[in-house]
Amino acid sequence: METTHDVPIWRRPPPEDTELSHQLEHERRQHLLLDPRYPLDIDGGVLKPMYRHTWRFWLVTALLAGLVLLFGAIWTTQMILGLGITGLNRPVMWALYIVNFVYFIGIGHAGTFISAALRVLKIEWRRPISRAAETLTVFALIAAAMFPVVHVGRAWKAYWLLPIPTQREIWPSYHSPLIWDFTAIFTYLTCSILFAYIGLLPDLAMARDHTIGWRHRLYEVLALGWRGTEREWANQETALNVFSYAIIPVMFSVHTIVSWDFAMAVQPGWHSTVFGPYFVIGALFSGAGAVIMALVLIRKAMHLEYFLRDEHFDGMGKFLLLLSLTWAYFYFNDYLVPWYGQEPVEKVLHQLLATGSAAPLWFLMIFCNVVLPWTTLWSRRVRTSIPAIFTISVLIQVGMYLERYIIIPVTLGRNEFPYSWGVYLPNWPESLITVGAFALIGLLYVLFSRIFPMIPVWEVYEGQVLQGLRRIGRALVPTKAEPGD
């Protein structure tokens, strides 16, 4: 005789009561973790799309690769001809490259936050989305780390960043925020890669067990011999916990230090003590939007409808709304104090944004970052509508890109000396390099998604085993078992 405890979760029969049975059906449609299936089907659902190479895939890959090659060609041209071919000129010497740097670092924040913070807080709907988010973090950081090198012009001197006294007679000083930046980004990038890899190990073993040929050999090497023994799981859990708790403060430090690149300068509009937290929230805001976009795209392209459901977009939408509110709060702080102080140069900056030539950018930023999320994201129907949440996320990217654009080249165009004011307009090299950087992230993401499982299968299994429905009175209520520790 079989008791229900001996039956695997995907084979348990529905309750005989028709009303409860209907409720069960409803809950299963709503929640991935209450909808267990035969594990081989789930494995297949993740692995099969990795083999799909339709003409659309090749078209997208070719297009992105072309743009990345263009990036390389223009960067080479810029190295030969010098930064003079860009629109950089006095007084605006930091412009689109630095905007991209800040923007892409920002994108790199949400992945870790979703993965680490939601893990620490034991928020269950994170399970299927953590891999897509972590991957976005890594690739966005790689793109971001390139931009200081593109920006300084003489890229072949990048080794000057090494903090060792050498015969080149000069080395970086730790008094400089730019060196804090280098240290923080190095820490964050390498640890994000390791964090993603540790979570990937069981899935690499899964892929190894279900593939043949070169993929099998690749996964065999990368899985390092993972068998899922108790010791392996226990050590993996400890390592993931260490990473989760350690990488969150590092994430905060990274964008705080990026903000100090600006705030440590005595430049009107930059010299603000609230810049640190304000930048961190802005980074999470644009990053969460970017994660939603990535989820929508891989769900569509790889047919992951089983894994990525309304509940995930609903949760991410709420998160986005919360971040929009917080961002507005910090922006108001950053705006109000200079407005109250009425320093002449700050007045000039505020007038430039409110009624001057930068007004269209500023109002579009306010619309995308504040008006749009506040008027739409309170509604569950909007949050769970894929086209709507995708559009909102794209517009938030526009808004947050504009925010960085306003902070950097627009603000730099005004200073205490009216004779040295100026206006920066992007020239073709930096514009195309920007497009190429977006293409680079897209290309890496597309290629990665065909080689590595984009859904953490073991986390989904684990959630399905731990979650269940408990009958309270006439209703079935989702419950979660939270064993030990």
Next chain:
Amino acid sequence: MAEVQILGLFHEATPTADTIGILRQLGVPDEKITVMSGIPYRPEMLGRPRPRRRVALISLIGAGLGLLTGLFLTFGIFLLYPLEQGGQPITPIPPTLIILFETIMLGTMWAAFFGLLGENRFPVFKSQLYDPRITEGHIGVLAEVEAALADQVESILKDNGAHHLRRETSSPRRTDVRLTAFWATVAGAVVLLGAVTLLIAYDVLKIRFPTNMAEQDSTAYLQGPRRSAPAEAIPIQGPVLIDGQPASEPVPASAESVQRGKELFSITCAVCHGPAGDGNSPLSGFFTPRPVDLTSTPIQDLTDSEIYLVITQGRGGMPNMAENLGPAERWDVINYVRTLAK
């Protein structure tokens, strides 16, 4: 005594736990049983002892190493090779805290990763008894028992619902040479990289870094009289700075240079300072103060680079002559002015 490994797969946690209990009663010790699963089951779910966890401790050690690295980078290097910057302390505390935070976190996380690899004996090179169905949701129980017990253990597994039984004769336990070789290679590569970096840094391996410093149009006019480097400063190759000398190499005071300087002087300077350079010119009466007497001792006592600074930037009522005289021409003029000394 030959040992055999027996692997059986179960569908669910409950029968797995029951079977493990029976095996334990039979006298199979806990350390001879390995449970493999596609998801992390808690030890208490399967009635198993808690595995040893040392990764957290290892990451703590990593944090300590990170702290030491950070202290070396921020304090050590700058105490060994001071880098003076505008009155700031060589090792300021607040920026140091930022670097220390990052290196501590870096050490913590890297150590957690390598601790994970080390504690799991990753990467595994030798073949292990395993079944790919474990990543399909099955739970594998691997018992390592003496050959005499093998049949009994196998039937216990079978009776409790295990399927797909596998049996293999154990190879004698010994450290895998390939694993040792792998880590020795990794450690060797790290040591080699560090050693090469230090050899380059301390000039044992000489690479001529393209610094462009020697090729630049260095004029030193913003720097005034130069101080020689402090005794403990980094060694400098190339042109050495000497007290009172400009950083750039001025045009030597040859007869040709003085001749050129004389012509340039008559065109650019004489209109105010006078053809003899004594400050008497038809225009000099119109200026207050009057153009200085270039032959006087206070002027002749200036260093070359100070005169260069005045020509380039102007001073007081004198406009700058940078657009009239190129850098080499300014040195010609200085060479000529030196000949005017009383």
